[in-house]
Amino acid sequence: MNKLHCISPIDNSVYVERALAGDVEIQSAVDSAVGAQRAWRCTPLAERAAIVREAVAVFTERKEQLGEELCWMMGRPIRFAAGEILGFAERANHMAEIAAEALADIHLPEKSGFTRFIRREPLGLSLVIAPWNYPYLTAVNAVVPSLLAGNTVLLKHSAQTPLCAENMVAAFTEAGLPQGVFQFLHLSHSDTERLIRAREINHVAFTGSVAGGEVVERAAAGRFIDVGLELGGKDPAYVRADADLDHAVETVVDGAFFNSGQSCCAIERAYVHEQLFDEFVARAAELIRGYCLGRPDDPDTTLGPLVRAEAADFVRAQVDEAVAGGATAHIDAAEFAEDRRGTQYLAPQLLTGVHGGMRVMREESFGPVLGVQKVSDDGEALELMNDSEFGLTAAIFSRDEQVAVALGERLETGTVFLNRCDYLDPALAWTGVKNSGRGCTLSAVGFEHLTRPKSFHLKVEL
Template structure:
């Protein structure tokens, strides 16, 4: 019997998408098509690959309003913000296309008489990109576009919560003239995904998701010596120094904590505030968050949508309850957010103070609209607490002293350090994590190194 995928919208719990899952025979046929297509695609000049990608991006961008509506219904982002993800897709894809020819050019060595020597960056082969639901287009574009530009074929599997995203991406590239088989999507369950990872035709896996999901991917890859990139969990911290521009710090950190209902790998989940500005920071933060409107994602007035599933809301509520039972104070009155209802995906935002690292809320990934704020007395204390985590994706410092901030940033165990901003990805910079936040790199010129292998040419010229 054919297995079915069913996407329940967090807006009202209705079935928004239904699809048949691919059979084992269909998956194998897609892989074989990709292997053959990649052999031809790798011979296409980079400039031609770039032209096709630019055309696909333009087609994709032209459908922004429809894509935004689908995004709101599939994963719950307020419609007033949903189009921003399409714009981010365009920014990242365009930048990687801009730098493709230079990044993929042969690396020439100093002249050596009687020899011709250079290093060529060869594509890996067929790449499987496994993308999550929380930022389905932005996480996918990080791997898909540079993989294609580097001469790889791509198989895209999106979360069962956002299956239309893979279909829409492939459709845009197909319409742009990308040869058949070079970019395909698959709707699969976890077991079939693991089987595909073990298939001989696959050369690379890019996975974005939970630490547990990353472990499953690594187990499936065991003994295959595949190239891989893993972007996993986060418990990203921010530190507000005594010299911070307080109004800016509050606005930026709260947006970093609550945008997308806190469902961001690099969202701010814990904040350390210097004692001298702590109370003022809290006062402004509470006032700001109380101004949010929790509501249906398709309501243009909504600023805070539901989390993706009722089960996710229940998990976050349990973290909050545990923290309060250990002495934390909840500063946001849930009565200000009437749509908050136990058993639903609608969850009021929450700020917790009097927290410490003995509480789950400060150490365990929340992935929801809650943030713990802890008072600190020095830079040293803040850095120690920021590093006291099994994760290391991003960290933010708020200060007006750039030199001091740079010295502190050098001590942080994280892939990206922000100053006076957070929760942002610049495609010109390497996107990477340390510890349980993952391994590998996407975007920037460095990202191309993870989607190619070096091949050395050492020619002796006979006169």
């Protein structure tokens, strides 16, 4: 029997072992979901929302246990791990709160003799494919609004975080969700592709790499179903001459190094006005040197390992190439005792003397490295920020909101931040452009991708 093995980045031990679903189990889950959807779509929205809120309550009661599991499965420092559970609750509860308005019929202006409205109908069965880096926050974006819209859901989590799928389904089941409405499957890549092609699947939400998104698109080709893709990022920050420097340094560094940089919306490149550049670099380097790299189950650790050694070596190669090409590394890895080449424990790094031709400024690093480049004005910063195949978020640090909005209108990105970064407000649409994906989750707009419009044109006077 084929199995998945979750290898903990803490010590490379096998933390979780699970059997992969076989053909019979997969078809049984699909059939159960299709059958359950007929009744679930007719369940009053208020009842669906109440179940979601109860599931959130069950889930958050277990935040310490769930946080410890996250620490061992994907390496987030234990002092931060439970925070993801609170973020899950924030997003889920917000979507339950706005669902009635977001899913309400659209009534058109009165027309004599006619009744006209547009109803939002559920798509049917949604397949959610979630990654390991923020396994609960990425999954909740699609799972909860899909359930609220009247769809049933199959959840396939990364082999790195299999317990997350099990925990989510368990919480919803305990909250009273009917059997078959929300299920998980542990799947191989080939079986995941086969499931995407199954006629019963009406929607796919995928969060992961660009290469993974391409596989999903190919598998869904010709099916004419909605496919939502949240892919990579190489998100920039611009620190204008009028920025609050203390705030900019603290926020950019946190946005770059939280979760060891393993976030699609992490700050991976910074453009700093020449008037602030030297001071920004000095303060950022000092702050970065204060991180504590170590085992994430140690409460003193503030920077955990990357998910696997290969990921750390990829970042090391980017840094080595940049330095060989003339960049300056401001952090001495020797200051971080846990850093060892060939392992997943990687010291943070700050680079200057970088340019857009370097891999570290173009490829998604997904690790604790930040390249900082000097700019002379808004125009140069804007050109460099847009010079990327990605477009997920972009952050501007300035005291001038009007200028920031004007710049934001010209940025090729899904979200524009002012004086903050690396945060998803559930009231706002979460989306990307270019190779960062397509579709939308969160906000009232996100529900549009989980329903189909049906127009009613009724002649009532004969």
